[in-house]
Amino acid sequence: MKVIHWTECKEKQIERFPYKGEQLDVIGTSIRWLSQHGEDENGIPEYGLRFFTIQPGGQIPIHNHFYHQTMYILSGEFECWEFDEKTDELKKKVACKPGTAVYIPSMQPHGMKNVTDEPATFLCCICNVYDEDAAL
Secondary structure (H helix, E strand, O other): HHHHHHHHOOOOEEEEEEEEOEEOOOOOOEEEEEEEEEEOOOOOOEEEEEEEEEEEEEEEEEEEOOOOOOOOOEEEEEEEEEEOOOOOOOEEEEOOOOOOOOEEOOOOOOOEEEEEEEEEEEEEEEOOOOOOOHOO
């Protein structure tokens, strides 16, 4: 068992995030890994729980990833975006306040923005997925 307070986890600023071969700017966003287990060849854990802080007006642009994720909003308010998988057009925009859980399936393009005038936080749990043949 490992027990740690979130403030003991190193805070890392996220500057860019890849999407379709481009490095897109991430604004005012930091991450702390609260837990993680395992790594694949890209250094991505099999499972992880992360604590994000996004500054006022900060945002994570459109992106996708192989792993499933569930975000749980702790403080502030976020505008969460879902994009069309083929056209990258905005499909859905939802205001998410504390207590809201947001599930993002594997490879779904998404992003978010802090729409408050204070730092906003959320927890994000990730879990890698595999095709059926690899799981056997």
